[in-house]
Amino acid sequence: MERIDPKTLHLSGEFAEQNLGTTVGADGGVTVRIIATQFMFVPRCIAVPRGRPVTLRFATPDVIHGLLITGTNVNTMVVPGFVAQVYTTFTSTGDLLMPCHEYCGLGHSDMWATVQTVPESEFKPDRDGRVSCAQR
């Protein structure tokens, strides 16, 4: 288990705001960093490629959350103080829902994100290696 300080995770380091979302490394590896917080995921939408391994990393500054991505094997808890890491390869394109599935407070049922799965031809990192959701 990787530890992370829930009080400062959004201030600096890999879960600072500018590092959230999808990043493509120099080796082509795709990593997505997401904060789960009462009552939203940040960012609310992530873009991922179809057919390439993706590493998803989650952390929370407040309480225990859980998440799954519909139609995939992604299903994990996000516990304060730890990084939750999941590997998957998305096999189809389209928008998938990523709801919180652990009761985390009154806004729990409003807590969900969108996973935009796109073909490789549409998965274009910018100069910084970042990929954002297409506006639709």
Ligand code: CUA
């Ligand atoms: Cu977060 Cu339920």
